[in-house]
Amino acid sequence: MPTEPRPRTLPARRHLPAEVRGTPVLDVVVPVHNEQRDLEPCVRRLHAHLVETFPYGFRITIADNASTDRTPEIAAYLSEAIAEVAHHRLDRKGRGRALRTVWAASDAPVLAYMDVDLSTDLNALLPLVAPLISGHSDLAIGSRLARSSRVVRGPKREFISRTYNLILRGSLQARFSDAQCGFKAIRRDVAERLLPMVEDTGWFFDTELLVLAERAGLRIHEVPVDWVDDPDSTVHIVRTAAEDLKGVWRVGRALAVGALPLDRLARPFGDDPRDRQLQGVPGGLARQLLGFCVVGVLSTLFYLLLYSAFRTSMGAQLANVAALLVSAVANTAANRRLTFGVRGRERAVRHQAQGLVVFAIGLALTSGSLAALDTAAGRPSHTTELIVLIAANLAATVLRFLLFRIWVFSEQGVAGRGRSTSARGRSSSTREQSPPSRGPEPFPGYRSPTAPAGPVDNPREHR
Known part of the structure; x- marks a missing residue:
């Protein structure tokens, strides 16, 4: 049986259905490497917070980056002791590699990650993922550099963080404020298209992901966060900075020559009839x-x-x-x-x-x-x-x-400006007769929002 061709652009954003049928709405990944001391307190605190505040089904996935201490043992224990916890073991190090692997295998429609030290206040988690669940945004990031953020860290890290973001603004024209905060989320349909374009497997993974998403015109939601620096952080600042600068050069060169198919990430307008293209009025x-x-x-x-x-x-x-x-x-x-x-x-x-x-x-x-x-x-x-x-x-x-x-360029859409390349040639009357495609279901088991109403189950019973 022939398979349908893969659509060239992303479907219109839509609110995820409120009912859960076995599959969690949110998958929070915690990448770790030799974190035997902090892993269990982090997972238990995060789990307790989600049980208390998150209204949908969720999963916490521990992504072990080739740890050599007791981290794998503790991760296995937590996955057995807590129903909403899973773990994934990788043979090679790299935060980007861990996130790519787990996100690519996840069935949750919203994917997130946070650092194991929980430097970011967990009260920002629901505001982080809510715009993705509602269909308003494609990615969301926590920002320590927003005016309303409250941050406790030394002058050295403050200087490095602000300098790095100035470099991104000057070299890659980035408009997001904080590329390196370990507190981000992405819709799965976006990740499926975006992750194959991201080459880095280390700390620059976040930056490359955000730069490509922004250049493609995807909507990035920023959440001011309260953040307390971890004095025991094992990040090697000089080596990480050097790798990041190499990544900036590589991505900038790829964007300059048009080597990335960013048109595959274009979004059409939503389902509001007012967003339909009027006859005789070309879009853009x-x-x-x-x-x-x-x-x-x-x-x-x-x-x-x-x-x-x-x-x-x-x-x-x-x-x-x-x-x-x-x-x-x-x-x-x-x-x-x-x-x-x-x-x-x-x-x-x-x-x-x-x-x-x-x-x-x-x-x-x-x-x-x-x-x-x-x-x-x-x-x-x-x-x-x-x-x-x-x-x-x-x-x-x-x-x-x-x-x-x-x-x-009559057959080309405006990349990143909300028009689908396949919709440019259609007339207004055709659009009114054929409702816009909603694309595939965001994840298996969800009931269509247009299905007949029935008794509403408690989402927590399906975790």
Whole structure:
């Protein structure tokens, strides 16, 4: 029996059903390495807190990173003594490797993790995962750098944390405030698409996950936390900082060349009828116009600089052709990524070929203008040539935008801006007749929210 093709983008977010049928809603992973002293107090305190405050079924998974002390023994004991506790043993170290392994195998629709030292106040756990359960957000992080956070730690760690986040903002344009707080959560449907793109298996795992999610346009919810530093932390600061800087360089380079298929993480709008695309009103027009204008201004300046440089050694027509050709390739690449949100290498060659056709039309306009100028003025001055070329380029720019939108990138969605790539070509009437797809069930055993109402069971009876 043939399998259905995997959808290119994520489905619309939806609130998880309130009833639980055997599968926990939340899976909290506690990655550990040689934590025989802190493991049991941490798990028991976390379990007691969830029993008292969390209204859904949950699981606590101990991810043992190749511990050599009694940590595996204690983890096995806790999993036998407490029904909601499980443990997973890994043969190699690495927090990122542990989270990737456990999250990939989990059946819970919401996945979280926290450090074993419980430096973060557990009262922030429900606010952390609530936006993911409701369908409002895709990821959630605890932030020690928010204004309302209360943090107790030494000046050395404070300086390192703030410096690292400044580096992320300056190099990767990150807008989230705290990449390294060991208190995060993600929806499973997002993790299934996002985790294969994350290469790091150590401490940089968190940062890479967040940067890629943000660049893809996913919604990241931040929760101010109260946090007390663990003075016995075994993290090697210098080595970790060096690995993180290598990771920043690797991710920045991958994003710069468009090597990551971030379009697979695009989200459509939700199920509200007001979010449906209206007939005759293309989605994202205002944003595309703004992006195209910015790229157009920069391309025009680039073109004029090239033309002035080429004009010193060749005739006006040849200088115009050379300047247009180089600037056209750069313009198509910039509009492909920035204006129309197309990332990755798929169809890049085709887009450039179509862009060259658009270039040929622009060439005809500008070359025709120069020819008309030469006929009318004989030997015009360089300033006059530039004025005529600017006017011709403005006309070519308007035509270029229309051709890009309705021909070159007509089948491409706006990545990370809420439109599904598969929905762009549908009409409004088609959308109204066919309700938007809700995608696969978030996890096995849940009753559909549209099913007939029945007696509501106590979620805790199904843990």
